[in-house]
Amino acid sequence: MATQDSDPMTNSSEGEKGLESSSTTEKNGSTQEGTLPFTAEREYVKGIKLILVLASATLATFLMMLDMTIIATAIPRITNQFHSVTDVGWYGSAYSLTSASLQPLTGKLYTHISSKRVYLGFFAFFELGSLLCALAINSRMLIIGRAIAGIGAAGLTNGALTILSACIPKQQLPVMFGIVLGLSQLGLALGPILGGTLTEYVSWRWCFWINLPFGGVVAIILVLIHIPDQIIKDKLPLRKLLPKLDLLGFGIFLPSAIMFLLALQFGGNQFSWSSPTVIGLFVGGGVTFIIFLGWEWRIGDEAMIPFSILRKKIMWASCVVRFFYMGDIMVVSYYLPIYFQTVKEVSPVRSGYYCLPVILVQMIFAVGVSGAVSKVGYVVPFMVACGVVMSIGDGLYTRLGPSTSTATWIGYQIVSGCGNGLGTTIPIIAIQSLLPAEEQSIAMAILIFCQNFGGSVFLICAQAIFDNKLHKLIAEYVPGADVSAVISAGATGWRNILSEQQVSGILRAYAGSIGGTFWLALGTSIGTLLFASGMGWVDIRKNEDEPVE
Template identity: 50%
Template sequence: MDSEETQTDMAHENVAQERETQPLEVDQALFQDSEKRADDLVKHEDSPLNVEELISKTTLIPMMVAITSAIFLMLLDTSIIATAIPYITNDFHSLSDVGWYGSSYQIASASLQLLTGKIYVNFNSKWTFLVFFAIFELGSLLCGVATSSKMLIVGRAVAGMGCSGIQNGGFSIVAACVPMTRRPALIGIAMGFSQLGLVLGPLIGGALTEYVSWRWCFYINLPVGALVFASLFFVRVPEPRKNSITSIRLLPRDLDLIGFALFAPAAIQLLLALQYGGNQFAWNSSTVIGLFCGAGATCIVFLVWEYYKGDEAMIPFSMARNRIISSSSVAFGLMMALTFTASYYLPLYFQGVNGASPTLSGVYLLPSILSQTFSVGLSGALVAKVGYYTPFMLGGSALAAVANGLLATLAPGTSTGKWIGYQILLGVGRGLCMQMPILSVQNLLAPAQIPIAMGLVVFSSSFGGSLFLSFADTILTNSLLSLIPQYAPYVDAQAVAYAGATGLRDVVSAQDLPGVLIAYSKSIDRNFYLCAAASAACFVCAWGMGWKRIGGAKKQDEKV
């Protein structure tokens, strides 16, 4: 009798496992059928939104407010520290730790990013989102009360661990709550307002640091975080798949913890090599070369393991091989990379070359901030009308390439009208692109697969931003060391590079300052060439996102 029951249990478990690991094509067909039923429901004006797959209008608003606010704080925390670092180093006498204040956040986030997709698949999405957000808030609190540089670095790492699941979870919750035809407008609104966090970071950080304390760059997350919890706590989020308590013992397999144990050190070693190279150590040093070799070897083992795991892997190869998913991920990574780079180096131009204060340099970013916010919202509404997202990605990336090329002409004497116009072009270009890769992936997959794909897409943005910031830092430092001897031969180039944008006037005489400013602006210009190249690469990748209408359109609408 016991053996029969055991055989029955094993049979049920095998059936459950087969259902969980259905190939992409089968899930896609099921997804199209469910989306068609949802779209048919919302076509009628009197049809309610509180069906099984959707949530009511009254709960949609607080949910979107919570998700948008959480992503806003996450992106704000990425850039707000830039203008606070000089004051932090003064308090802790920790100039040697400057690189860690940003990299500890990025490394912790990137190393966990892919695992978050698996976590959202196996646990309730709302509560998982709130747990990640609570970890982010804990990290912010630790940074605010830090009594040493090491404590601040640990707090930044904890905040990065929390932020790894915020953006992925937010977009997965939206996908579970509304049909595909309504997602462009909602995601456009969410991204339009949340992206303000990235570009407003230097402005808010400069104002808080200058007039209150750098600690408020982190304390500001706490009251807004309380509103996020209050807005989302009572909202019921539909779940495309739920795990029972009996499957807890299968979690190590379902989460692919071995894959994570291989991927995390590979990502950390690569980011550390880029962080150390040209800064603490020379690029040809044994430390940097060893980190690169370790990252490469670990990555190879990780890929072999993921291939062995198949559809149960942290990155299913059947998903990664899909042209739409891979193209969307790379395109999103490139777009966010140039967004991060411009957000860091435009204030550097205003502060270093034009002599603006931290607060005023943030004000000078308003043309790109406002134009990007407007174009993100507008593009979401237009996609919902037109039904295609790829044209917006192509147009936006082309416009961003032109804008970055124009920004690469900035010089000490550039007129206000020019840098305002260039920023408007850049903001519109980025705004047109920002949500299109997310819509592309969500339009392709079944709801149960979206969290894993979102983890891949969001990881590409975080990883791309980290890589390009490292590249940009190397370009700036090497350019200063080579150009200052040309334009100001009697100036110590090392001293200028060490002083930073806000302190270069303290180490340079009035006679040598014009030449140093030319060298500084040309060095920053080279980073905008990097951004222009990223925009062009994004334009090429956008062609792989396909021409599939949103909402599970008919076969004749597909031109993939």
């Protein structure tokens, strides 16, 4: 029988020994044939030790989400210093390319190597990337730093959930997931506010420096505290470990993902959608992905993305639901601030404050629903409710215009936040509750990849809708205006080239164009609703040791 992989720092640290005394163990049921063995005594974490682990996981995930949006309001200052307007797209895409491409591999790493070590490794990359960005002397160095930070970010969400699953009894996990993910998502809302404040009063570099002291606290806590693994992991030499990671499969998947994401990045921006470059990237990505699927099928359960897991109803349904759900979240998160900045004509920092209602309501509902689902036992009612309420909220967003009152747009955000919060943790809870422990890290990696991919795809679609409608509506509402000049002037710079009589028409054009993106968001929320019932009517309270088909 395999022995559990222990951390050398755990055995050598006196402080660690003291903290370990607060750990408790619980009896675990019999294991099933064909799965990795569980310990006879299942070790959990309690007391101050649990609080510290929970706080560290929340803070690390918060920093990752903060890093996704904090740079938005700093970009103008960065481009002024580095004279790098043409590099703006890479400040975000360098991060997302590495993060999304590495995501499936994280599942294998967390399955076969100590979760604590892997998590600290990814967190070290995230901190290193932040350091390089803070010290950047030119645009290229900043882009490299963002790419390295993206490598680290790839394993943080999956790692946090894997660690919590090992530290906390199964029946308490839904509430803990709700707390971690709910609080972490504050980072998305606070990013533009904090980024604008730091850029204006200190320096844009502090958008990255801020990750280092807080990250240091997280690292120290996790190094000192013993964290058990979900499953017993063999201590394998490198030559035996590498084949289990399916590095060949990853080597095929990586260029496929990069080509497809680059095609989405380039299409309609640097190149037209019909250009040989974009078409070539799509074709190359598609062909490479087919080869990847063939390889994964050939090696079976050793694959990075095993078909045996994908075939399970709860798995594929959760992935599709998350694909549409995150598409909705990203489209609204991106275009709601643009509405406030262009149509309501407020600063980027103030637009961040104006978006707080949806984030705060989502956080509250995420925590509450996570507790409720552990009592009810069924995930489908909550996911269906999520799709319904999100659809209502997105439908209301399509009504936003220049004359929309403050009370009205706050009300719309409250409805939207309720819908978002209803579905924040449901697919995660379903996978963690209904799949065997040895499959959960891989399943979570696949789920997170699908949600990131969905966000990227629908943001590109939203951008295309926005651009097309804006060209059309400016020509319609402001006859005689130079459409290209107005758009080139930027979302707020157009005031410098137009007369006061033309302002109302431009505001209507921007409102209508943004409304078009909210119609797309409505489509994604309907997609969420349509696939929600596919997650199955299985009681998560009664399936701790039963296989899921």
